[in-house]
Amino acid sequence: MSTVPPPWDPSDDADEQYRRASDLDASRPSEATRRAVLSHAETLAAARARRNGGRRPWMSALGAMLRWQPAIVGTVASALLIAVLIAPQFLVPRAPESSRPESLRDVAPVTRPATAPPPPPVLRTEQQEAKAQAPAPPGPARPSTPPATLQRARSPSESYSPAPREAALNEPRADMNAAAGVAAGVTSARAVQAPRPSASRAQTLRRAAAAGDLAALGAQLAEGADIDARDEQGRSALMLAVVNGRVDAVEWLLARGADPNAADAEGVTPLQAAQRNGRPEISSALRRHGAR
Amino acid sequence: MNDADLSDETLMGRFARGDAGAFAALYRRHELRTWRYLERNVGDRAAAEELMQEVWFAVAREADRYQPTARFTTWLFAIARNRMVDAVRGRRPQVSLDEMGHEAAPVIGRLTADAGAGPLAAAEARDRAQALREALARLPPEQRDALLLQLEGDLSVEEVAAITRASFETVKSRLRYARTRLRELLSEYA
Numbered sequence: 001m002s003t004v005p006p007p008w009d010p011s012d013d014a015d016e017q018y019r020r021a022s023d024l025d026a027s028r029p030s031e032a033t034r035r036a037v038l039s040h041a042e043t044l045a046a047a048r049a050r051r052n053g054g055r056r057p058w059m060s061a062l063g064a065m066l067r068w069q070p071a072i073v074g075t076v077a078s079a080l081l082i083a084v085l086i087a088p089q090f091l092v093p094r095a096p097e098s099s100r101p102e103s104l105r106d107v108a109p110v111t112r113p114a115t116a117p118p119p120p121p122v123l124r125t126e127q128q129e130a131k132a133q134a135p136a137p138p139g140p141a142r143p144s145t146p147p148a149t150l151q152r153a154r155s156p157s158e159s160y161s162p163a164p165r166e167a168a169l170n171e172p173r174a175d176m177n178a179a180a181g182v183a184a185g186v187t188s189a190r191a192v193q194a195p196r197p198s199a200s201r202a203q204t205l206r207r208a209a210a211a212g213d214l215a216a217l218g219a220q221l222a223e224g225a226d227i228d229a230r231d232e233q234g235r236s237a238l239m240l241a242v243v244n245g246r247v248d249a250v251e252w253l254l255a256r257g258a259d260p261n262a263a264d265a266e267g268v269t270p271l272q273a274a275q276r277n278g279r280p281e282i283s284s285a286l287r288r289h290g291a292r
Numbered sequence: 293m294n295d296a297d298l299s300d301e302t303l304m305g306r307f308a309r310g311d312a313g314a315f316a317a318l319y320r321r322h323e324l325r326t327w328r329y330l331e332r333n334v335g336d337r338a339a340a341e342e343l344m345q346e347v348w349f350a351v352a353r354e355a356d357r358y359q360p361t362a363r364f365t366t367w368l369f370a371i372a373r374n375r376m377v378d379a380v381r382g383r384r385p386q387v388s389l390d391e392m393g394h395e396a397a398p399v400i401g402r403l404t405a406d407a408g409a410g411p412l413a414a415a416e417a418r419d420r421a422q423a424l425r426e427a428l429a430r431l432p433p434e435q436r437d438a439l440l441l442q443l444e445g446d447l448s449v450e451e452v453a454a455i456t457r458a459s460f461e462t463v464k465s466r467l468r469y470a471r472t473r474l475r476e477l478l479s480e481y482a
Contacts, residue, residue, distance in 0.1 A: 014471040017478045018443055021424035022328065024417040027337075029327045029344050034319075037348040041307070041315040044352050049310025 202229030202237075209237035209253060212246030217253070227258050234265030242270045242282055250282050260291035296321075300364030308355040315352060322365070326372055329444040332428050333376055333437060343379060347372045369445035370455045373437070427477035435470035438463055 205225040208216035217237075221227060228236050238258040241249035250270075254260060263269045271291040274282040283291075295303065295317035306314035326347060331340035350371050358367065428436055434456075441452045453463040 014475040014478070015443060018424065018439075018474065021420045021478070022443075025328070025421035025424065026417075027327070027331060027421075029323065030341055033341050033344050034323070036345055037319060037352070038312075038316055040349055041319070041352040042312040044355070045307060045310045045312035045315060047310075048308065048356075052309050 198224065198226060198229070201225035203231070205229070206231055206235070206237045206240050209246065209249050210240040210244045212241065212244070212249045214248060214252050217249065221256065227253065227256060228262055230262070230264075234263070236262040236264075236270075238262060239264055239268075239270050239273060242273045242279070242286070243277060245277065245279055245282070247279075247281055247285070250285055254285060254289040260286050260289045301360035304355055304358050304360070304364060307352070308358065315355075318351075318364075319348060322368060325365075325444045325446075326368065329369065329372055329440045330376060332425065332440055332444075333433075334379070335425075335429055339379065343372070343375050346375050350375070363451075365445055366447060366451050366455070369441055369447060373441065373455055423478060427474055430477060431470055431473055434458075435466045435473070438466040439470040439474070442467060 201220055201223055202225050205217060205220040205227070206229070208220060228238075230236055231240075235243075236258065238250065238253045238260070239262060241253060260271070261269055264273075268276075269291065271283060271286045274280075274286060295314060298306075298314075298317070300318060300321070303314040303318045307318065327340065327344055330343045330347070331337065334340050334343065347368075351368060354371075358364075428440075431439070438452050438456065438458075441447050441455060442449070445451075447455070449460060449463050449467065452458075452467075453460045456463065458466075
């Protein structure tokens with residue numbers, strides 16, 4: 001067997017010439033490189049094998065369950081919350097007003113604990129609210145239609161962004177009226193009989209501040225709302241009045257002892273917020289009351 | 293079934309599930325082609341060794357995410373080229389493709405011919421391999437890169453175009469010029 005390479009043929013195609021010469025090139029990566037690569041791969045493979053190979057079906061099921069655990073817990077918690085808040089409304093039979101003993105009239109339903117949080121606003125429309133608040137008629141029949149002003153579902157959110165003025169003004173007023181026991185000229189038995197939690201009052205206060213509704217602010221404060229209560233972003237009623245440019249509400253709140261330095265969760269003070277919004281009149285009002 | 297009979301994609305899938313032998317088979321199958329692509333492009337053994345490790349480390353690391361939507365070799369040579377370009381762009385300026393274009397120094401001493409072929413055959417083989425290296429070194433970098441991707445990576449013009457982010461016509465032109473020039477240079481040797 002001849003080990004001498006075949007003669008070079010210049011007429012060969014370039015690829016063929018390349019292949020022939022390439023086959024004669026004994027250059028290879030070093031053994032150290034080869035070992036390093038294969039060793040690295042073995043390490044990774046062992047880790048993957050441990051991760052994948054050791055699993056039994058029940059372990060996979062358990063793993064899947066653990067992965068879904070937050071969703072399961074969340075769903076169960078939501079269901080329980082809904083059950084606690086909603087179910088009593090339907091499960092406890094309500095006797096007609098006329099058939100109830102005199103001593104029990106004008107008493108809140110016993111199934112709703114006094115300390116329980118109010119139902120989430122989104123779960124209860126104004127229509128339902130109005131039904132609940134409508135005065136007990138002399139007979140079992142109830143008004144079939146609620147007041148027209150209470151048709152819209154209540155929005156739970158408070159926003160920095162200036163909403164349309166009308167909506168911003170209507171929303172807190174509806175709440176205020178309900179809270180004060182005056183909804184479209186009717187007395188809300190529920191509002192009177194079962195005082196709303198302070199959190200709800202504070203929320204309504206903040207909405208009123210954001211809308212610049214001084215009457216509603218007064219009503220809430222009279223009902224005992226905490227003037228400096230914060231929302232989930234750490235914003236006080238004063239802060240919401242500032243960011244929404246409600247000069248009157250700012251003055252009104254400051255005059256009634258609102259903390260002028262109540263910073264939000266991000267550490268922004270009302271004065272900083274006013275400066276950011278370019279409202280010098282609000283800034284000076286804040287400074288007059290000791291804002292820094 | 294022996295590992296040697298399995299496709300590259302199947303071997304990658306096995307490795308991703310923890311089969312180190314599948315990776316070893318894959319490495320043996322493509323080691324030389326990857327090496328030649330890198331070494332003939334960078335013209336420096338030490339730099340090629342380092343790149344070789346980087347490329348195959350990346351292959352091993354990325355096996356989990358490898359999706360056999362394209363051929364394994366296309367993916368492999370895309371990694372190889374990207375690593376090489378990274379090296380050229382700054383991490384190792386001494387292996388610049390431009391610098392080693394036409395005037396790259398011959399790489400001597402790393403061609404170890406078949407010891408059993410006798411001194412004459414060994415010298416002949418060394419000379420021819422060296423001629424090829426020198427011819428490749430004298431090609432413009434883009435032409436050499438495209439040619440090596442096609443000849444060592446066994447890639448189509450479309451695949452080379454995709455990897456090098458050049459148009460199909462540009463790659464076709466580079467390949468045509470590269471082959472013409474290579475033929476001329478190797479003819480000179482002959």
